[in-house]
Amino acid sequence: MNQKFAAYDAQGRITTYYDNVDSPVPDGMTNVIEITQDEWLACINQPGYTVVNGALVAPLPPTxxxxxxxxxxxxxxxxxxxxxxxxxxxxxxxxxxxxxxxxxxxxxxxxxxxxxxxxxxxxxxxxxxxxxxxxxxxxxxxxxxxxxxxxxxxxxxxxxxxxxxxxxxxxxxxxxxxxxxxxxxxx
Structure with missing residues (x-):
């Protein structure tokens, strides 16, 4: 199974998703974490996920x-x-x-x-x-x-x-x- 990755900016906002087979992480990119297939699906189905201290963080529910x-x-x-x-x-x-x-x-x-x-x-x-x-x-x-x-x-x-x-x-x-x-x- 393909491995997924999430790239993020300095504020922790996810900017791009990568896949080790179809779209590998570009060489030299550092703000990237490995995520599971389930986490990737959650991220693309509910915008607002971020990365904090190297960990994927779900968005807070709306008020x-x-x-x-x-x-x-x-x-x-x-x-x-x-x-x-x-x-x-x-x-x-x-x-x-x-x-x-x-x-x-x-x-x-x-x-x-x-x-x-x-x-x-x-x-x-x-x-x-x-x-x-x-x-x-x-x-x-x-x-x-x-x-x-x-x-x-x-x-x-x-x-x-x-x-x-x-x-x-x-x-x-x-x-x-x-x-x-x-x-x-x-x-």
Whole structure:
């Protein structure tokens, strides 16, 4: 069986692993200890092992505070992903008189903003086409300047509501005092 080695720096942090057959320790390297196969597996499966006085030392288990911090970071990332999805999965507007679904991917947002800009200087009979769906039937439908402005107002309300929900979740995550409390916070 191959013999394993761990090289370490002046602070005792393991920097490299060697194997006497596949990757031998370079000549002249001094900060190296011999380790067993089980120790090597433990080291590569749980970062944080160090070498102290020539002996392999397992990392200390994380504190409750560290675990809580990790959970907060993970939950905040999950909330961020959910908010991003909410911003790009469409919204509803009744600008055409009945509720219609409007797309809100990045291109859709830019297209709506262009229509809003054009509507500001458009003649009274001006219309532009915008993609929307009525009962899941998508069409490229003509909108007046007033309708474009209403669609944009509804988009802004949708966007702000999603961002406020995200901000509220982040505040709750940051204020949480236990892992269980953090895990209970969801989009």
């Amino acid at each position: 409750i505070e560290a675990l809580l911090g990790q959970e907060k970071v993970q939950r905040a990332a999950k909330a961020s992903t959910a908010c991003a999805a909410a911003l790009t999965t469409g919204f509803t507007s009744s600008a055409l008189g009945t509720p219609h679904t409007y797309p809100s991917q990045d291109d859709d947002q830019r297209n709506l903003q262009s229509a809003v800009s054009a509507s500001a200087v458009a003649p009274s009979n001006w219309t532009t086409r915008i993609w929307c769906a009525n009962n899941d039937a998508w069409s490229f439908t003509a909108h007046t300047a007033a309708q474009v402005l209403q669609v944009n107002a509804d988009w802004l309300a949708h966007r702000v509501a999603a961002q406020q929900k995200y901000a509220d979740l982040i505040a709750r995550i940051n204020a949480a005092n236990s892992i269980e409390e953090v895990q209970a916070i969801d989009w």
